[in-house]
Amino acid sequence: MIAYVTVGVDDIALAERFYSAFLPALGYELEEYQGDLSYIPPVQPGQSSVSPDFYVKAPFDGRPAGAGNGTMVAFEARNQSQVRDLHAAALAAGGNDEGQPGFRASYGPNFYVGYLRDPQGNKIALFSSNPDEPGRDG
Template identity: 80%
Template sequence: MIAYVTVGADDIARAKRFYSALLPALGYALEEGPAGLSYTLPVAPGQSPVLPDFYVKPAFDGRPASAGNGSMVSFQARNQQQVRELHAAALAAGGSDEGPPGFRAAYGPRFYVGYLRDPQGNKIALFSSDPDEPGRDG
């Protein structure tokens, strides 16, 4: 199980604008501190943490943050409409398009996905594979 994911950012304010345009809609709460941004899913009293956490922080070595070539973080949306809405919101919040929401021939017939880059260049995917929605072939 993945416990947390961290992406680097040199401009935390720009990163906050971008990630706050999509992660709260997926249930994540933001906690901001001197070390950066922490997005976590709510935990009911007496329950174990819901993972993974998502952190946005300056690079620990003090050098400029850079996006990993071939790295991507994917977030599951409730449905295809939410993929479209969050993709648009993330673009309006400073992200760049890496592939508009839609079906991809290389993936299963119900895998609906949109790709983005955050302001630092980290690749983000938003997807839905809801079996109650129309698929690529229907």
């Protein structure tokens, strides 16, 4: 099980604006620690975490952050409408479009996804594969 995912950024304030535009709507709570951002899924007393934490940090080596080619972090939304809404919110908060929300022929008939780049260039996917919604063939 993945415990956490970290992306590197050079501008924490810009990254906070971008990630706070959609992660709270997916249930993540923001915690700041020593100038870095930690987006943590809430855990009810007596239960263990079901989703990985998501950390946004300046690189430890002090060199500029860089986005990995082929590296992407995907966040699951409740439905197709939420994918569209959160994709738009992330764009308005400084993100760049990497693929408008919609179905992709390469994936299953219910996989609805929108792609973004954060202000640093890290690739993010917002997706839903809710079987109760119409699929691309329906």
